[in-house]
Amino acid sequence: MRLVDLLPEPGLRTQRWLAAAVVFTQGFIAVTGAIVRVTASGLGCPTWPQCFPGSYVPVAVSEVPRIHQAIEFGNRMVTFAVVITAALAVLAVIRARRRTEVLVYAWLMPGSTVLQAVIGGITVRTGLAWWTVAVHLLVSMLMVWLAVLFYVKVGEPDFEGGALVIELVPAPLRRLTALCAAILAAVLVTGTLVTAAGPHAGDKSATRTVARLKVEVATLAHLHESLLIGFLGLVVGLGFGLAAVRAAKPVPRRLAVVIALTLGQGLIGVVQYFTGVPAVLVTMHVAGAVLVTGATAALWASLRERAQPEPL
Numbered sequence: 001m002r003l004v005d006l007l008p009e010p011g012l013r014t015q016r017w018l019a020a021a022v023v024f025t026q027g028f029i030a031v032t033g034a035i036v037r038v039t040a041s042g043l044g045c046p047t048w049p050q051c052f053p054g055s056y057v058p059v060a061v062s063e064v065p066r067i068h069q070a071i072e073f074g075n076r077m078v079t080f081a082v083v084i085t086a087a088l089a090v091l092a093v094i095r096a097r098r099r100t101e102v103l104v105y106a107w108l109m110p111g112s113t114v115l116q117a118v119i120g121g122i123t124v125r126t127g128l129a130w131w132t133v134a135v136h137l138l139v140s141m142l143m144v145w146l147a148v149l150f151y152v153k154v155g156e157p158d159f160e161g162g163a164l165v166i167e168l169v170p171a172p173l174r175r176l177t178a179l180c181a182a183i184l185a186a187v188l189v190t191g192t193l194v195t196a197a198g199p200h201a202g203d204k205s206a207t208r209t210v211a212r213l214k215v216e217v218a219t220l221a222h223l224h225e226s227l228l229i230g231f232l233g234l235v236v237g238l239g240f241g242l243a244a245v246r247a248a249k250p251v252p253r254r255l256a257v258v259i260a261l262t263l264g265q266g267l268i269g270v271v272q273y274f275t276g277v278p279a280v281l282v283t284m285h286v287a288g289a290v291l292v293t294g295a296t297a298a299l300w301a302s303l304r305e306r307a308q309p310e311p312l
Helices: 012-038 066-095 100-125 130-155 171-197 217-245 250-274 279-301
Strands: 164-167 304-307
Touching: 012 066, 012 130, 012 279, 066 100, 100 130, 130 171, 130 279, 171 217, 171 279, 217 250, 250 279
Parallel strands: none
Antiparallel strands: 164 304
């Protein structure tokens, strides 16, 4: 008998709550990572996996302000919440004997968290080199996307003996949605480049120099803005297409959420650009990126549904 078989079998509601917790923690750690950066606390714990040589927790040293230690150490502690929720979700779907597809998405959560821990260690050991920070955030966005798909898959019925996958919109609109996702990825990449060249290096210590991207911020910001406008144009066009084919209600509803969040992101971006990139708006912008990514993943997942095959 396996150890997991000793656990009570969770119902669908429990599985969905755990999947929702996975989505939340994956998004939350991206936001706390942004707080670390804009408060210059990136090297509040200057070593990894220990916080200081010989200590896994902050210690009183004159070189590193205690507030920076607390913020960076707090972000590392959020990792435990991510790991715990991911592990519980895996155990729940295994115990519930869910289909292979659900199990694969479940295992991606702890697996990708380990990957993020390694990237985080590289980020610290390279002194917050801009490209490591960029990769760190982009992987977080990918994890948010996968977590949302996991949540959707958990809520779908398994159907003993298999299921049919029904496409709810025509193939051209599915391809347009995939293009929207690809443009969103480009928006996220250019966003990390803007940050890499901007004023928030993650550390302001006089004894350390953080490697920055040597490209004009305005150039990168305009590229980022142009791609966001392109993304918005595509999703609006997708909306007209969905209306023309009278797509099932969940699809245009989720698209409306994507459009609203994208407009909000654009507004935050414009305000932060013309106000000197204040820390609070950078954090809000990262939170918005998490929401737009998650909403786009939910839109993508809504384009198809599982149905039970009709008996022969």
